[in-house]
Every structure is written in C-alpha cells, then in structure tokens.
Amino acid sequence: MKHLLGMRFLEREEIEAILDQAEAFKEILERPIKKVPTLRGKSVANLFFEPSTRTKLSFEMAAKRLSADTVGISKTTSSVVKGEDLIDTVKNIKAMKTDCFVIRHASSGAPHMIARHLDCPVINAGDGTNEHPTQALLDCLTIKERFGDFKGLNVVVVGDILHSRVARSDLMALTKLGATCSVSGPATMLPPYVEEVLGAKRIYDIKEAVREADCIICLRIQRERLGDLPLFPSVREYASFFGIFPEVLEYAPPESVIMHPGPINRGVELDPGLADSDRSLILDQVTNGVAVRMAVLVMLLAQNN
Amino acid sequence: MLDILFKNCTIIDPFNRVETKADLLIEGGRITGLERDITPRDGIKTINLQGRWVVPGLVDIHTHLREPGEEYKETILTGLKSAVAGGFTTVCAMPNTRPPNDSASVTRFIIGRARECNLGRVLPVATITKAQKGTELTEFGDLLSAGAVAFSDDGLPVKNSRIMRLALEYALNFDALIISHSEDLELARHGVMNEGRMSTTLGLMGIPNAAEDIQVYRDVRLAETTGARLHIAHVSTKEAVEIIRSAKRRGVRVTCETAPHYFSLTEEAVEGYNTLAKMNPPLRTEEDREAIIEGLRDGTIDCIATDHAPHSTLEKECEFEKAANGIIGLETAVPLGLRLVKKGVLSPMQLVELMTVGPCKVIGLEKGGVRPGELADLTVIDPECAFHVTPQNLCSKSHNSPFLGETLEGRAVITLFEGRCVFDLHGMVS
Numbered sequence: 001m002k003h004l005l006g007m008r009f010l011e012r013e014e015i016e017a018i019l020d021q022a023e024a025f026k027e028i029l030e031r032p033i034k035k036v037p038t039l040r041g042k043s044v045a046n047l048f049f050e051p052s053t054r055t056k057l058s059f060e061m062a063a064k065r066l067s068a069d070t071v072g073i074s075k076t077t078s079s080v081v082k083g084e085d086l087i088d089t090v091k092n093i094k095a096m097k098t099d100c101f102v103i104r105h106a107s108s109g110a111p112h113m114i115a116r117h118l119d120c121p122v123i124n125a126g127d128g129t130n131e132h133p134t135q136a137l138l139d140c141l142t143i144k145e146r147f148g149d150f151k152g153l154n155v156v157v158v159g160d161i162l163h164s165r166v167a168r169s170d171l172m173a174l175t176k177l178g179a180t181c182s183v184s185g186p187a188t189m190l191p192p193y194v195e196e197v198l199g200a201k202r203i204y205d206i207k208e209a210v211r212e213a214d215c216i217i218c219l220r221i222q223r224e225r226l227g228d229l230p231l232f233p234s235v236r237e238y239a240s241f242f243g244i245f246p247e248v249l250e251y252a253p254p255e256s257v258i259m260h261p262g263p264i265n266r267g268v269e270l271d272p273g274l275a276d277s278d279r280s281l282i283l284d285q286v287t288n289g290v291a292v293r294m295a296v297l298v299m300l301l302a303q304n305n
Numbered sequence: 306m307l308d309i310l311f312k313n314c315t316i317i318d319p320f321n322r323v324e325t326k327a328d329l330l331i332e333g334g335r336i337t338g339l340e341r342d343i344t345p346r347d348g349i350k351t352i353n354l355q356g357r358w359v360v361p362g363l364v365d366i367h368t369h370l371r372e373p374g375e376e377y378k379e380t381i382l383t384g385l386k387s388a389v390a391g392g393f394t395t396v397c398a399m400p401n402t403r404p405p406n407d408s409a410s411v412t413r414f415i416i417g418r419a420r421e422c423n424l425g426r427v428l429p430v431a432t433i434t435k436a437q438k439g440t441e442l443t444e445f446g447d448l449l450s451a452g453a454v455a456f457s458d459d460g461l462p463v464k465n466s467r468i469m470r471l472a473l474e475y476a477l478n479f480d481a482l483i484i485s486h487s488e489d490l491e492l493a494r495h496g497v498m499n500e501g502r503m504s505t506t507l508g509l510m511g512i513p514n515a516a517e518d519i520q521v522y523r524d525v526r527l528a529e530t531t532g533a534r535l536h537i538a539h540v541s542t543k544e545a546v547e548i549i550r551s552a553k554r555r556g557v558r559v560t561c562e563t564a565p566h567y568f569s570l571t572e573e574a575v576e577g578y579n580t581l582a583k584m585n586p587p588l589r590t591e592e593d594r595e596a597i598i599e600g601l602r603d604g605t606i607d608c609i610a611t612d613h614a615p616h617s618t619l620e621k622e623c624e625f626e627k628a629a630n631g632i633i634g635l636e637t638a639v640p641l642g643l644r645l646v647k648k649g650v651l652s653p654m655q656l657v658e659l660m661t662v663g664p665c666k667v668i669g670l671e672k673g674g675v676r677p678g679e680l681a682d683l684t685v686i687d688p689e690c691a692f693h694v695t696p697q698n699l700c701s702k703s704h705n706s707p708f709l710g711e712t713l714e715g716r717a718v719i720t721l722f723e724g725r726c727v728f729d730l731h732g733m734v735s
Binding site: 008085086087105107108109110112113127128129130131165168191192193194196197198 | 500501502504505506507508509510511577578622623624625626627
C-alpha cells in the first residue's frame with residue numbers, strides 16, 4: 001500500500017491488517033501518557049480544502065499520538081482562495097519536505113491526482129462524492145468490536161447514498177469483508193447500478209430495510225450538496241419516511257445497533273434520543289477514528305522508510 | 306505549383322465512385338492523368354505509393370479553432386496545421402470563440418485569417434443566437450453573405466423550444482443549415498461524465514443518455530414541423546441513433562455526425578479521473594459504442610466529425626470536475642477510422658465517404674474528387690504507418706488527447722491543397 005485513496009483499491013487482507021493494527025493502537029489511547037515515538041521526525045500535512053471538524057482533529061490527534069509533526073491548512077486560510085492551482089499548492093508544501101499528505105477536497109479524484117504528482121503517501125480524508133476510506137475503516141472497526149465477525153452480518157445504509165462518500169466507502173469495505181449490505185432512502189438519492197457496482201441491494205421501504213439489519217448506518221442529510229434543487233420534498237417528510245426513529249426501530253432486530261458518521265441533524269435522519277441511547281455506537285466510532293488513522297499513518301510511513 | 310507523379314496508388318474516391326489501383330499525374334497543381342500505367346516524363350518527380358491510399362482531401366465539419374479569443378489553446382494557423390497533418394483540407398470552424406462568431410465581422414475575420422494561413426479551407430459556422438444566449442436570432446442572411454456555412458450555438462444549445470423553432474423556420478428563407486448540440490441542460494446539470502456504472506464507481510455525477518435523447522427528439526420533431534434542414538452534432542447514444550434513423554425513414558431533413566471517440570472509447574476511459582477522457586457529450590457505454598458503429602455502417606450517421614477541441618494543460622491538469630470538456634481530434638481521426646476498416650466493420654470506401662462526401666453533403670459543399678482537370682485537393686493515407694501520439698508528434702497547439710502515449714496504426718502522410726503540398730510527413734514530395 002503506497003497511498004490510501006479509497007476502499008476500492010484495498011484487498012480484504014489489507015483492510016484486515018489495518019483493523020488489526022488499529023486494535024493494537026487503541027490500547028495506547030487508554031494509557032495515561034498517550035504517545036509513542038513511532039513517527040518521530042516525520043511531518044504530516046493536513047490539507048483540508050473543505051470544512052471539517054472531526055476528521056481534521058482526528059487525523060491531527062492520530063499523528064500527534066505517534067509523535068509526528070503536523071501542519072495544516074484549511075480552505076479559508078490557504079492561498080487556494082487566491083486561486084492557486086491545487087498541484088502548485090501541494091508541490092510547494094512537498095518542497096518543505098513533508099512526509100505524508102492528508103487531503104480533504106470537494107472534487108472527487110482530487111487526492112488521486114495529487115498522488116500522481118507526489119512521491120510520498122497521500123491519504124484521502126474525503127473527496128467530493130467519491131470516498132472517505134478512513135471513515136469506512138473506523139466503521140468497520142466499530143462493527144468488528146461489536147459483532148466480532150462480518151460474515152453473515154446485515155448492514156443497511158440509509159440516506160443520500162448518491163452524494164455520500166461515507167456510504168460508498170462503507171459499502172465497498174463491508175462487502176469485501178463479507179457483510180451483506182443494502183441501501184435505503186429517497187430513490188432520488190440512490191445511485192444507478194448501486195447493486196452491481198457497490199454490492200448493495202436497494203430497499204425502498206425503510207421498515208423493510210431495517211427488518212434484518214444488525215447495523216443501521218444513518219447518513220447526514222447534506223443540504224449543501226443538494227445544489228439548486230431539493231431531492232426530496234421537505235425535511236419533515238424525510239424525517240417521517242426515511243429517518244430512524246423508535247417507530248422504525250420496532251421493525252429491526254432488538255440487538256441491532258445504530259451508527260452515524262456525524263455531524264448529526266438530530267430529529268431529521270436520526271431520533272435525538274436514539275443517538276444517545278445504548279444502541280448507538282456513534283461515540284465509539286469517533287474513538288476508533290483516531291486508532292484507525294494511527295494505523296494508516298504508521299503503515300504508510302513505516303513502509304516508506 | 307506542384308508537378309508530381311504518384312505511382313501505384315490505391316485511389317479511393319467516393320465522389321466519382323472509383324476504387325482502383327492507378328498512377329496519378331499532377332502537373333501545375335492540377336490532376337492531368339489518372340491511368341493504370343503512366344510513364345514519367347523527363348524530370349518529373351515520381352513517388353511510389355504502393356500500399357497507400359489517395360483520397361479526396363478530408364472534410365471536418367466540427368472543429369474548434371479557438372481564434373479569436375483563446376489563441377493560447379489554438380490559432381487558425383496551428384489548427385490548420387493540425388488539420389492538414391490529419392489529412393483534412395477543409396474544416397468548419399465552430400462559433401464559440403471570444404467573441405463568438407455571431408456577426409459578419411467575426412466571420413470575415415476568420416475567413417481572412419485562414420486565407421493568410423493558406424493551408425486549407427476554413428468554413429465558419431455562425432451562432433444561431435446572439436452571444437449564444439438563446440434569446441435573439443443572429444442575422445442569418447448577413448452571416449451567410451459573409452461566408453458562414455451553417456448555424457450552431459454549439460455547447461450552449463438553444464434551450465427555448467420556441468426560439469429553436471424560429472431558427473429552423475427562418476433558416477428556410479436561405480435554405481440554411483442549423484446544427485444542434487442536442488442536450489437537455491437541466492438533465493445534464495452537475496454531470497461530468499456518463500451516468501452509469503463508471504460514474505457510480507468513481508463517485509462522479511452523471512449525465513444520462515436521456516439528456517441527449519430528449520433534445521435530439523425535440524430538434525428532430527421541430528425540423529419535421531418546419532421542414533427545415535437540421536444537423537445533429539456528435540451523436541453519442543444508441544437511442545439518439547434510433548431517433549434519427551426513424552426520422553430519416555419518415556423523410557425528415559435531418560443529418561448527423563459522430564466523433565471518432567464515440568466509436569473508439571467508452572466511459573471506462575475515465576478510470577483514474579482521466580480528464581483527457583472528459584468531453585460533452587460524455588463517453589458512453591459499449592452498447593452505445595456498438596450502436597454508433599451500426600449507425601455509421603447503415604448510413605444513419607452521415608459523417609465523421611472530429612469535434613477537435615483544444616485545451617491547454619491549465620484546463621486539463623486539474624480536478625476532474627473543474628476540467629474543461631473536449632479533446633483534440635484532427636490528427637487521430639484517420640487512424641481511429643482505420644481501426645473500423647481493419648476490423649471489417651467499414652469498407653475503405655465507406656470510411657472515406659464518411660470523411661468526404663458525407664460532410665460535403667451535410668454542408669452543401671461541392672468538391673470534384675480525384676479526377677483529371679481538378680486542382681489537387683488530396684490526401685495520401687498510409688494505413689500501416691505507425692503514429693506514436695506524443696506532444697512532439699502533434700501539430701495542434703494543445704495536446705489534450707486520450708490517445709497520448711499510444712501508438713496508433715495508419716495516418717495521413719501527404720496532404721495537397723489547391724495544387725500545393727501542405728503536409729508531407731516523410732518529406733517525400735519536397
């Protein structure tokens with residue numbers, strides 16, 4: 001593995017190796033002194049060309065736990081606002097002897113393009129409507145901790161699958177690991193060929209979609225991605241037909257769990273109470289985010305030595 | 306003026322329905338002999354063209370020359386150099402320049418510049434509406450008098466069906482040709498590639514076939530209503546081919562073209578966010594590609610046009626979503642067409658027809674072909690010549706080709722225009 005651009009390019013064994021490594025790192029996060037010298041002297045550039053709170057912090061935390069130095073830019077503070085070319089920007093930062101790039105960008109494929117121009121590891125921290133591989137890895141780790149195995153596991157992803165890089169990475173990762181996946185939500189938000197390409201069955205009725213689900217992944221309704229035209233009539237209608245509320249959960253197996261990549265629109269895609277209930281794994285996801293990002297950084301940078 | 310004897314040529318001339326092996330004598334730039342065995346007179350340069358085709362100079366009715374306004378991408382001079390290197394002696398210049406060709410002064414400028422370049426014929430296409438805004442018709446009569454050969458709003462298709470109807474109706478007064486880039490802009494909005502398996506694989510927003518089909522049907526139906534002449538540009542979907550096939554059967558005055566990339570590539574070429582495979586209409590699926598080839602075979606598609614669209618690295622070496630649409634095509638059209646001949650899908654005569662008689666009929670251009678008395682306007686094609694597509698080997702000012710780095714088979718090696726040699730790859734003539 002030279003870069004982490006997407007789950008699409010990872011083999012099952014590679015995903016498992018990252019999860020194993022992440023599990024080992026979780027122990028460090030429980031120590032009183034949460035730091036190891038593994039990446040001392042390495043520098044990681046976090047380039048977030050699109051707003052992010054948790055992913056950016058999580059990557060920064062992961063790098064610091066490993067004693068790497070981090071620098072970062074975000075869209076508003078960088079010269080991207082002056083119209084600087086993306087390739088120029090990263091080449092300049094590379095010239096400062098950066099060892100690894102973490103890229104969040106609004107355009108699908110932007111990290112792939114950067115990777116082609118740089119001879120150091122590039123980690124995709126979310127590109128447009130394409131992939132968010134570390135989110136998928138942390139979701140997989142969370143599911144693995146809870147259920148132990150992916151074989152025979154049913155996962156349903158609910159919401160705007162068309163525009164969600166989380167959904168795409170999750171589905172690719174989970175199917176590779178052996179889970180059975182389906183998607184549900186307004187049909188206006190389900191991509192074409194979703195079954196063929198992403199291995200997920202479409203189920204239009206949310207109650208039917210959760211019936212067999214061990215794990216329900218809710219997606220944030222991303223109003224900023226809908227552009228000029230709403231893809232569903234109203235937030236109210238979305239909540240009542242596609243939101244995960246106690247009435248819907250009655251149709252799901254009692255031991256099923258709820259996940260969400262955050263940030264949550266409470267009361268829209270997810271019931272406010274359920275988000276904080278013992279069926280919710282949302283905060284475990286966040287903790288695991290740091291661990292999988294540590295694993296990814298070590299695996300890419302150690303290999304590069 | 307050129308004096309030369311081409312020996313052992315394979316003459317393929319769809320204008321005169323001739324396909325034969327012969328010698329061709331050119332004296333004072335004019336064809337003076339076309340016979341089995343011409344004995345060279347003293348001092349005349351003789352070239353053995355065994356295995357090579359001599360065809361009428363090719364015609365491309367869809368070229369973006371970028372001048373005026375975007376000379377950093379292409380100029381009329383570099384565009385013509387690219388054209389003759391690809392075997393084309395006539396190109397129709399699309400009007401989406403800056404300013405757009407919506408007035409006689411721009412039309413006259415393009416013709417004047419082309420004359421100065423003196424490499425090939427440039428026939429300007431003017432816009433249908435002022436500034437391609439889709440609201441007011443341009444002065445068709447004035448533009449035609451200045452030398453425009455057709456009208457098209459190109460990449461900004463006329464959205465308002467009533468304006469499109471008016472354009473077709475008004476064109477009747479001049480028997481003018483309306484060319485349509487048929488696309489429902491609302492359906493295509495936000496899309497950056499074909500909607501299908503690949504767009505889902507790559508997480509890119511798609512443009513459905515329906516965006517093209519719906520507008521093709523609208524335009525065909527309006528041509529039927531008005532009785533005007535309509536030409537559909539760069540057909541890319543199987544449904545559009547079918548709509549046009551059935552319209553032709555009904556007697557609608559519709560013609561259409563496709564570009565070499567639509568019969569050579571599919572959406573798979575976008576893999577890796579390859580901006581060199583980004584164009585509009587987008588590369589479609591294998592099913593569409595096969596339907597395009599069938600359309601070429603059965604005559605539904607009248608001609609091959611390149612949609613030569615030069616862009617600099619500034620517009621292509623960037624994020625996929627930001628990248629400009631379009632690829633250059635003048636120099637690769639012949640080798641890509643030859644692939645269809647080598648696969649046995651088209652006969653040599655059919656291919657040459659699609660690049661000469663076909664486009665001439667669409668725009669109403671009279672050409673004489675390969676016959677004694679004509680000024681030499683000819684292309685020599687070597688079907689076996691290896692063509693390594695690199696920036697150094699391309700004559701266009703831009704190099705945005707998805708075939709970059711590939712070695713294609715066959716290309717134009719000599720191009721003669723108005724009795725002069727304007728391209729000579731191996732220096733055989735001069």
